[in-house]
Amino acid sequence: MILSGNPPRGKLLTALLILVVVVLALAPFLFPGSKPANVAAKICVFALLVASYDLLLGYAGIVSFAHTMFFGIGAYGIAITLYALGPSWGAMALGLGAAVVVAAVFALAIGLFSLRVQTIFFAMVTLAVASAFAVLASQLSWLTGGEDGRTFRVPEVLRPGFRLIENGPFGITISGRTLSYYLVFCSVVVLFLVMLRIVESPFGRVLQAIRENPFRAEALGYRIIYHRTLANVLAAVFAACAGALNALWLRYTGPDTSLSFNIMIDILLIVVIGGMGTLYGAIIGAALFVLAENYLQTLMGAAFGALNASGAGFVANFFNPDRWLLWLGILFILSVYFFPTGIVGKLRAEPKS
């Protein structure tokens, strides 16, 4: 019920998902320290962000390159209000509300403007709009802080210095940072379940029908433009929420953490490798990707060092940790070819007829 009649299907997949969710739920206690906390929070944020993108790509069959724009709108919404109005819950709510409204309006405008035509056109228009937005955000420094971004203070309860429980039973300490983490985690869980509900609703079914055969869906009486635009708006709103959570966790918003095209590429990689059109792919993909980003690069660094030492200078360049996108890009292309449904699609048992 809580999964909206859309269970993961497949024992291994279920086990993996439970493992990821349980580890994330207990992360602050299992792995104390700031790096694991950052990794766990990033997994949560990206799971939400990628799932919202999957709503578009996997379910509606629309390729958008403006998803970071909505992510950025959420992040800047929180950053600007908290920076200007000071650290209060009211300012946070205002920022989130404003961001959601702005994201929805933008998504609606772009959708009405360009979703009538085919996929390619929409992809190109979103790419152009997103790049213009990124330039604007980095130039309007009076509002956004320009390239430096905005560092802001969060409400008292969420600050690292705050202690809810100091040396409680089993020696646990619950600090403001832990509370922040749980704010992120719980919001992501709730929003993810809402998305699961959406894709299993009649609306979600129609989206999939349009993806599979737009002419037939239209012939059956569904207005394609309405459904696609609504999907675009929903995805934008969820992305804005993800951006807001990310900003809250980092207590900072800047072009690099919220609007850069690299994030868009990360989203694409995760959604394709994790599995398009499954939503669960977002969780698995985000977990794998963020872990790899943080720990695999160390491994590549070791290989790089070893190769460099052995005198294979040119070959070594390909194993430079900075070049890890090269390998991910190749993996990405291969998975589009051979596993279009990604990891989740492979693990998922075929539904019984």
Add this chain to the structure above:
Amino acid sequence: MSAIDTGAALPQQKTDYIPVLLPIALALLAFPLVGSFSTWTTLTLAGLAMGMMIFAMASGLTLVFGLMDVMNFGHGAFVAVGAYVAVVAFAPMGALMQSPSLAANLMALIPAMLLAMIVTGVAGYVFERLLVRPVYGQHLKQILITMGGLIVIEQLLYATFGPQLNPLPLPAALRGSIPLGAAAIEKYRLLAVVVGLIVFLALQFTLTRTKLGLLIRAGVENGEMVEALGYRIRRLFIGVFMAGSALAGLGGLMWALYREQAHASIGGEMMVTTFIVIIIGGLGSVGGCFIGSILLALLANYAGFLAPKVALISNIALMVAVLLWRPRGLYPVTSR
């Protein structure tokens, strides 16, 4: 029995001149705003030069789309490859580049351009075979795969040449500017305009005066019919794809020289601009792409002078304005 007058000329399609007038109107409109004649001349020439380079990069993209319904999101990669070919090719030709004589400079520049076009043409062939061919007709996969191709090529360039900016000094005789009255005209921009015009005229000639061009244009309008008449549109397409990649490489080389630096990120940067240009021009239309490039570059230059903050969004504003007027671009060629 109806008599068919075989001697009568075929009905001519009316040529739509309004888009052609747009850049001229824009230039005239900007004149009173800019005020001084010399500044206006400099800006206009800068705009034309930039427009020509953008056109070189974008023309292949729009043709490929028109012909085969393939939007290559990896097109920018060829631009970057062209820029790096310049770095490699100029390295052993230092003496020619430093020589103050224009002839010596051109002896370095022209082979480098040809080399850039050959390298990117071959790269285009490989790219088409490996990445584009398996996903024909599947737009979603096409976009994803070609995007993946862009990432991989960009990273390969970084891995081979390092992540740093590669300085790319202009040949000696092309530095500086020619004074024309009070206006200063940068020499390199003149060269860019000349090269761009050659590319445009060569394309126009091929497309409108040769049989090959006839087939390409027919393929853009109705590929199945061309195939039914016994032409191998696949082969035509690979040729156009390679030519388009080669033009992107040429544009990349010119652009890198213009900026006097080469970096793999120019691929991604220029991709957005070329997309806007071909959307403005109408997907598939070379003429529209030419007008779109010049319009965009002129506007960017005027806006950069008159209101630098506005210039940041002038591209997107232009695109929106054009699409509001003609939702499928200046010259809607394809019905897609």
